[in-house]
Amino acid sequence: MRIKSYFLFIFPLILLLLLASCDPSSTPTEKYYSSTKTTNLELENVKSVSVGSSKYDVASYLRKKPKFIEVTEQPPYTTYVYGKSTEKYDVEFKIVDNKVSRYDLISSKYGSEKGIHTGDSKKDVIRAYGENYYEREDIGATTIGYFDKNHKLNIEFSLDDKDKVGVILVQKINN
Template sequence: MRKKPFSKGWSFIIIFITVGLSYGIYHIYLYNAPRQSHYSRVSSSNLEQERLGDIQLLQSLESLTQAPKPRDDIERYQYYNLDNETTVATARGDDKIILISVYSDQKMSTARGIRVASSADDVIEAYGSSYYKRGEQGADIIGYVDKINHRSLEFWLQDHKVNMIRYSVDSVVM
């Protein structure tokens, strides 16, 4: 008489554990994955009129009211510091702003009134429930995607409060 290596019960348990582990690993990856990995998982939000203070994406550097100070970065983008703890970036050789980051200036707000120190609940109330969550550099991040205008808006959180706001075109890879 020949013995079966596994009975049906063991096969089910092995399949269940394998699927469970795969599911867990996938969600750990998604939480730590780059922001572009989340775009297909959320509905589009209209960010066309979004701005941070008086700065909009694709605006010319020359039109800024504050003179930008270039940084000596050796990266694919040229970064500029503004006086108010704000950084903007352009593609090298271009003067159109493709990234705006606000770090600590509580006066600079989004078009919907969110600023550094706003709560995560304030963000969700202002921008809706169609967002992704991810983590980077110890921060929890709530992100919104405009699939039509190819933009993303991220709110970096510490202790459920906005610690940084990043608004960029989709092609910006950080």
Template sequence: MLKRMIKVTAQILSVLLFVFVIGYDPFAKDTMDFYEDTKSIDLSAEKVKSISIHSTENDVTAAFGKPNDVEEIANPKSKYLSYDEIEFGIAADKVIRYYFTKHYETAKGIKIGDTKEEVIKEYGQNYYERVEGGLNTVGYFDKENKINIEFGFRENKAAAVMVGKVG
């Protein structure tokens, strides 16, 4: 009986250690957890080159060329087109999200390396904060156009920008 209890305890501790090591936080909040309480701002001008949320896959390849990699997802049916420092999520032939880490900037001129204070100065006080993938994240919603933008920070410097379709 004692051996069984020790074995079960060891298994539980192993799982907890694994969860801690990979950084999984069961209490972490998802973007949509903040939707109701965050006031809307206008994000309709957000685009990279000519590509915005709802652009087509053909628009993306016309603007960026052949992707370095294409990852097909079965459920939900979608694909990710990867280029140097930017990735586009496509579903039903429309851009549903894009994510960049260098070389690009937002409609308000925010780029990788800018501070949280610079983001808030440009986008305003109607934001939410959360931790995502080890990055402190500041996000905004455009509820009319159903767009979300998030800025991921490492040491108070923007390390990633994600623009996505809400819903």
């Protein structure tokens, strides 16, 4: 009986430690990196703001201050939100160490460098970016993405149930 109660105590503790050691900030896209051919994303930007731009460039190039600024302490980063509200916005920039590390395009006000906007089809994305993409399921939505291994960039297009782009994400690859 002592062994059984010991096992019942230790097993959940080991499981908890294993779960705690997982890095929640690691992206699920990492598992597609080695099997996906590179696509040039060097020119991706929003009004001349690209991944790697300084936080000062964001307001300067968009010609206005962010509507909302959200600060996250762990891990430390700041989010600049442009749009009517934090729920209904056009673009969001994630700032880490005073540089843009990621941005999300939510409305059709801004598009990708190759002319893709929210509302465009999966076929439009593939026509613009090519066949070297990966596809994954993420929280009930299909996502297709591309890697630029030379410039350490990733772009993803989240698709709705009608294969229309709902969100465009561009981020720095941390590997």
